[in-house]
Amino acid sequence: MRVSFDFLVLRCKNISVSREFYEKLGLMFINEKHGNGPEHYSSEIDGVLIELYPLQENEHVDSCRVGFSVTSFLELTAKLTQDESIEIVEMVHELNERLVMIVKDPDGRTVEISDI
Numbered sequence: 001m002r003v004s005f006d007f008l009v010l011r012c013k014n015i016s017v018s019r020e021f022y023e024k025l026g027l028m029f030i031n032e033k034h035g036n037g038p039e040h041y042s043s044e045i046d047g048v049l050i051e052l053y054p055l056q057e058n059e060h061v062d063s064c065r066v067g068f069s070v071t072s073f074l075e076l077t078a079k080l081t082q083d084e085s086i087e088i089v090e091m092v093h094e095l096n097e098r099l100v101m102i103v104k105d106p107d108g109r110t111v112e113i114s115d116i
Contacts, residue, residue: 001076006067006114007049011059015041015052022052065110073115077101080113 012018019029019041027050029041040053055061070076080086080103089102089110099115 001070001072002116003071004069004116005048006069006112007051007065008067009051009053009065011055011061011063012052013055013061015054018052022050063109065112066105067112067114069114069116071116073099073101073113076113 010018022043023029027043027045029043029052031039032042032051033039038054040051042049042051044050049067055063077092077099080101081088081091087104089104090100092099092101094100095114101113103111103113105111
């Protein structure tokens, strides 16, 4: 099975200030908004999407979301649903023409797994 890193979402107290900081490091951002979600910034580096989202009232700055794409998506998600130690946030669904499943890691971070 091949696994690749897809994206990282960073929650920011002030996304404009964070954008300026990361732009100083060489990232170039575009403004985005998906459906009813908040406006945010995104930048792609070597095929990895970095997104800056505003920190919500009940979130902590260290809260992040990690995404992985896998070649054996259905096999992996079947194993995860059988593992009682895995907290499943959302069962398999389709998003932007890809199958997606969302789980929590042991520290409570959101991990999105999608098919390649």
